[in-house]
Amino acid sequence: DVKVTQSSRYLVKRTGEKVFLECVQDMDHENMFWYRQDPGLGLRLIYFSYDVKMKEKGDIPEGYSVSREKKERFSLILESASTNQTSMYLCASSSSGGFENNEQFFGPGTRLTVL
Amino acid sequence: GENVEQHPSTLSVQEGDSAVIKCTYSDSASNYFPWYKQELGKGPQLIIDIRSNVGEKKDQRIAVTLNKTAKHFSLHITETQPEDSAVYFCAAPPRGYQKVTFGTGTKLQVIP
Numbered sequence: 001d002v003k004v005t006q007s008s009r010y011l012v013k014r015t016g017e018k019v020f021l022e023c024v025q026d027m028d029h030e031n032m033f034w035y036r037q038d039p040g041l042g043l044r045l046i047y048f049s050y051d052v053k054m055k056e057k058g059d060i061p062e063g064y065s066v067s068r069e070k071k072e073r074f075s076l077i078l079e080s081a082s083t084n085q086t087s088m089y090l091c092a093s094s095s096s097g098g099f100e101n102n103e104q105f106f107g108p109g110t111r112l113t114v115l
Numbered sequence: 116g117e118n119v120e121q122h123p124s125t126l127s128v129q130e131g132d133s134a135v136i137k138c139t140y141s142d143s144a145s146n147y148f149p150w151y152k153q154e155l156g157k158g159p160q161l162i163i164d165i166r167s168n169v170g171e172k173k174d175q176r177i178a179v180t181l182n183k184t185a186k187h188f189s190l191h192i193t194e195t196q197p198e199d200s201a202v203y204f205c206a207a208p209p210r211g212y213q214k215v216t217f218g219t220g221t222k223l224q225v226i227p
Contacts, residue, residue, distance in 0.1 A: 004158070035217075040124065040219060041219060042121070042204060042217050042218055042219035042220045043159070043204060043217040043220075044217075045215070045216075059216075090158055090159075092158070103149070103161045103164075104151075104159075104161070104215070106151075106157075106158025106159050106160065107158050108156065108157055108158050109157075109158055
């Protein structure tokens, strides 16, 4: 089974802190994604990566950056956390070949609270 | 970009009844329409998908229908059970783009 793991289930940080959210997948998938999930807004794409060291902005990249140094690992970075970044963050991965045919496998999520 | 609208946002049904969730999309180039189920405390998981050359697809108690002319697709769950209680998301990735757009989600509650 594909497994996507996220470093923390719950995280509490203070405004202005630098925050790292880590995601690891074990199925050699080329594509990896970071979403945030908020009530009434569904899943919104922050960033995605289709190869090592490659990244593309999603729909809401402001305030975030990402890093993909190894194929299995995709990190989301909040350079200076703000209260409006309090949310559930979901990582996902999929195999290559275009998004139209590829199932995305999600991690369990990290609930981040910024005080 | 793609715009996906999902309705209703919440749905309560009695156990054994049917549930229907509808999504509309904007990009006529979209040709693959997955549905994901998110149980409490877990990430979403694909439960069924449909491609543009098919009008309907069934898998036991769940089915998805697609109307490309009207640009909408629906998830149908029959004989609902308490374990069907979850949040359901539709999605529509436009052809040629790597971004995928999810609907806003439907929280389904099946009342025993």
